[in-house]
Amino acid sequence: MIDNKHLDFLKSIVGSDNVKSDKAHMIAYSYDATRTRFEPDAVVFPKDKHDVSKILKYCNDNLIIIVPRGAGSGFTGGALPASGGILISMERYMNKLIEIDMDNMLAVVQPGLINMELQKAAEQVGLFYPPDPASEEYSTLGGNVSENAGGMRAAKYGITKDYVMAMEAVLPSGEIIKAGKKTIKDVAGFNIAGILTGSEGTLAIITEITLKLIPKPKHKKTYMGIFPDVTSAMNAVFKSLSAGANPVAMEFLDALCIQALKEKLNVDLPSNAGAVLIGDVDGNLPEEIAFQLETLEKSFKENGSSEFRIAANDEEAKTLWYARKNASPAVTIFGTKKLNEDISVPRSMLPEALKNIYAIGENYNFKVPCFGHSGDGNIHVNVMVPDKNDEKQMADGHKAIEEIFQMVVDMGGTLSGEHGIGTAKAPFMNIAFTEAEMNLFRAVKKAFDPNNILNPNKMGL
Numbered sequence: 266m267i268d269n270k271h272l273d274f275l276k277s278i279v280g281s282d283n284v285k286s287d288k289a290h291m292i293a294y295s296y297d298a299t300r301t302r303f304e305p306d307a308v309v310f311p312k313d314k315h316d317v318s319k320i321l322k323y324c325n326d327n328l329i330i331i332v333p334r335g336a337g338s339g340f341t342g343g344a345l346p347a348s349g350g351i352l353i354s355m356e357r358y359m360n361k362l363i364e365i366d367m368d369n370m371l372a373v374v375q376p377g378l379i380n381m382e383l384q385k386a387a388e389q390v391g392l393f394y395p396p397d398p399a400s401e402e403y404s405t406l407g408g409n410v411s412e413n414a415g416g417m418r419a420a421k422y423g424i425t426k427d428y429v430m431a432m433e434a435v436l437p438s439g440e441i442i443k444a445g446k447k448t449i450k451d452v453a454g455f456n457i458a459g460i461l462t463g464s465e466g467t468l469a470i471i472t473e474i475t476l477k478l479i480p481k482p483k484h485k486k487t488y489m490g491i492f493p494d495v496t497s498a499m500n501a502v503f504k505s506l507s508a509g510a511n512p513v514a515m516e517f518l519d520a521l522c523i524q525a526l527k528e529k530l531n532v533d534l535p536s537n538a539g540a541v542l543i544g545d546v547d548g549n550l551p552e553e554i555a556f557q558l559e560t561l562e563k564s565f566k567e568n569g570s571s572e573f574r575i576a577a578n579d580e581e582a583k584t585l586w587y588a589r590k591n592a593s594p595a596v597t598i599f600g601t602k603k604l605n606e607d608i609s610v611p612r613s614m615l616p617e618a619l620k621n622i623y624a625i626g627e628n629y630n631f632k633v634p635c636f637g638h639s640g641d642g643n644i645h646v647n648v649m650v651p652d653k654n655d656e657k658q659m660a661d662g663h664k665a666i667e668e669i670f671q672m673v674v675d676m677g678g679t680l681s682g683e684h685g686i687g688t689a690k691a692p693f694m695n696i697a698f699t700e701a702e703m704n705l706f707r708a709v710k711k712a713f714d715p716n717n718i719l720n721p722n723k724m725g726l
């Protein structure tokens with residue numbers, strides 16, 4: 266429990282109404298999307314970077330743990346006070362769009378701004394912020410940058426790190442730093458903005474972010490290809506990309522997802538479908554769209570696709586996307602507990618990775634439906650445990666996950682394509698990194714946060 270004298274000091278910085286320590290607030294802020302619970306000792310809502318600076322300095326001087334929080338939609342426990350301490354929330358005040366700079370094509374935002382708010386504001390002036398995590402309606406840009414979030418448009422447009430130009434952040438000492446510039450070129454000094462991107466709130470608290478925007482493409486079309494199995498679908502991915510197609514998204518569903526979608530949600534897909542690819546193409550000219558779709562159709566058909574659908578309008582596009590967007594809830598027909606991971610492999614390894622994942626699942630008698638971002642090699646693997654109250658089944662589920670991580674790392678892939686490490690994947694960092702590499706991470710952490718007060722014990726640090 267935090268001492269009242271500390272609470273009084275925090276109140277003197279931000280005002281009494283912006284420090285909460287009552288039970289209801291502690292319960293409300295004890296969750297993220299992992300649904301693991303850790304109640305904080307207090308939640309504090311700073312109004313600006315100066316408040317953040319004073320709070321951090323005080324916590325550092327008094328060795329009080331502090332954990333930054335955006336919307337709390339993280340999948341790996343990054344925003345949870347797993348080692349106790351106070352939460353510092355960006356949602357109440359530090360949530361503004363500061364400016365859209367048309368000439369430099371960039372936006373300056375506060376960390377609590379919701380991703381979709383930036384997308385809408387950019388679109389109003391003909392610009393585009395592409396990173397689109399499925400949580401775009403509620404996750405914050407501070408959380409997106411701290412997790413280096415990705416989305417469906419990553420296949421063509423990349424992920425959050427590709428849009429971070431600069432940021433302002435507060436160190437645990439309370440010092441306010443600037444990292445990066447509004448310039449396209451900047452090779453002076455270390456890339457501190459790059460280090461802070463994906464640092465999961467362990468190094469500094471981000472108080473302002475400068476993000477690159479691009480022109481909004483004028484046309485978009487949605488496509489879907491039906492395949493006999495995942496290997497032919499993945500071959501179609503490789504062949505169409507090397508033939509010059511550049512789809513915005515190239516998502517896949519495997520046979521188990523298709524079965525679940527048909528059984529649970531009555532989705533219109535052929536009963537012999539073994540895999541589906543779905544995505545969008547975009548461009549400024551109708552000819553560009555036509556070229557993209559022709560290239561996709563040709564490569565898909567050459568690789569066993571029995572059917573290539575193109576949505577004629579927005580309504581049909583929604584219907585095609587419905588299958589992909591509902592795969593996650595649909596696969597719950599296979600078990601009462603879903604252990605889902607977001608591994609990523611070099612794209613060419615997708616067929617082998619999937620084959621190995623299914624084999625690991627079979628070995629333990631689990632169904633493992635997989636779906637995800639075939640355009641960029643990021644797979645959502647869902648180990649479905651039939652009975653979550655059966656201890657052996659749960660233990661086997663965790664063993665299967667560990668085997669999957671080892672296999673993925675052995676083939677040059679990573680533990681997480683987008684959700685980060687937090688506490689959930691911290692025990693597996695030794696699979697992915699050598700002791701020398703982990704020591705380097707720890708040295709970086711120590712340089713920023715010598716007293717280990719900022720989001721400690723995350724990312725295996």
Ligand SMILES: Cc1cc2nc3c(=O)[nH]c(=O)nc-3n(C[C@H](O)[C@H](O)[C@H](O)COP(=O)(O)OP(=O)(O)OC[C@H]3O[C@@H](n4cnc5c(N)ncnc54)[C@H](O)[C@@H]3O)c2cc1C
Binds near residue numbers: 414
């Ligand atoms: C249904 C659903 C779908 C999702 N889909 C995707 C997806 O497609 N792609 C994807 O990448 N993720 C996805 N996620 C995961 C999650 O939404 C992202 O990780 C998102 O970036 C988290 O943002 P947040 O604002 O909720 O951050 P939080 O969960 O609050 O925090 C995440 C991390 O950022 C740190 N942090 C937050 N703000 C700051 C700050 N100002 N300074 C320093 N550190 C800070 C926290 O300490 C924590 O470590 C999904 C989650 C859900 C629930």
